[in-house]
Amino acid sequence: MPREKPLITQGLGDQLYDIILSRILEGRIHPGERLNPADLRARFGVSITPVRDALQQLKRAGFVQVRPREGVTVSVLDAKRARDVLDIRIALEMLAARNAATSVPQGEVEELDRRFQEASSQLARNGDERVLEPIDWAIHDLVVRYADNALLQDALRTIHHHVQWVGGIAGIGARRIRESFDEHQEIMKALLCRDVEAAGEAMRRHLMSTKAAVLRYLEGITGAPRPARASQTARRTGIVPAPQASRRRPRGRRTAGNDRG
Numbered sequence: 537m538p539r540e541k542p543l544i545t546q547g548l549g550d551q552l553y554d555i556i557l558s559r560i561l562e563g564r565i566h567p568g569e570r571l572n573p574a575d576l577r578a579r580f581g582v583s584i585t586p587v588r589d590a591l592q593q594l595k596r597a598g599f600v601q602v603r604p605r606e607g608v609t610v611s612v613l614d615a616k617r618a619r620d621v622l623d624i625r626i627a628l629e630m631l632a633a634r635n636a637a638t639s640v641p642q643g644e645v646e647e648l649d650r651r652f653q654e655a656s657s658q659l660a661r662n663g664d665e666r667v668l669e670p671i672d673w674a675i676h677d678l679v680v681r682y683a684d685n686a687l688l689q690d691a692l693r694t695i696h697h698h699v700q701w702v703g704g705i706a707g708i709g710a711r712r713i714r715e716s717f718d719e720h721q722e723i724m725k726a727l728l729c730r731d732v733e734a735a736g737e738a739m740r741r742h743l744m745s746t747k748a749a750v751l752r753y754l755e756g757i758t759g760a761p762r763p764a765r766a767s768q769t770a771r772r773t774g775i776v777p778a779p780q781a782s783r784r785r786p787r788g789r790r791t792a793g794n795d796r797g
Contacts, residue, residue: 540580548582549589555580556590560599560610561700567612571600599701613705615754621698622747626740628692629676632683633723633739637732640682645727648678652724656717665713672713675720678727679739706750719745 556576559565576587591608594600598617602608651671658667680692719742726734 538579542581548586549593552576552580552582552586552590553593556594557597557599557697560594561697561704563704565610567610567705569610570606571608571610573608598698613702613754615751618702618706618750618754619747621695621702622743622750624695625692625699626743626747628688628695629679629743630736630740631685632679632688632692633726634732634736635684635688636679636682637727637730637735639684640678640727644678644682645724648674649724649728652721659714659717668713668717672716672720675723679723702750706753712745712749715745716742 556565556571565571571591573584573587573591576590577584580587591600591602595602595608599611600608601611648671651674655667655671659665680689683689683692719738722738723735723742726738
């Protein structure tokens, strides 16, 4: 096993947490993959204590699970977890957009609108949707930076990695770049006009549409696999397959002794 670069001595558990989390979000460590503390200790050249600290942080954040006899595994995603993450995002970013409508400097909104229009022209010329992605993130970043509420900003930062995780697993199957671009245009109009109600509503419509696309994709995937391939599907996609009823016939009458709940 190749050794990693030496870590600095301060906050080793936090450093390991950041490294492992980034690799989970990037897809370099796959959902359902086992994380062996002894392997991590050898790979990073640290004692077992910071490894355990990092894994506990990942567990508290919901990115890994610890089960008896199975050890530590990277969490897999189901539609309920995705819905919970996206519902929180909608509530928080609606409020952030309303606040930003009155607090963001006019010059910054106008500069972002200029970039927005430039990306729109590039899309019309060459049809390359990749030009829209930086603008997508820039609008959401602007709203968060000028949310004018430190607690709200902390809450948004807390769920940011979860939003990345859901989006990364849903992947291209839930992408709706052109539709999203039109929705962002409505958000930009509201910010330029400093319209609090319009900004909140435009953000709500945008994120509700995003949520619907992600859930359609996840539910379509989770309903597809058969039970025999369920674990393989979870490891490949990071999505928990929907449970299906067993087709085996009962061999006899159940009694109180063999009825296990």
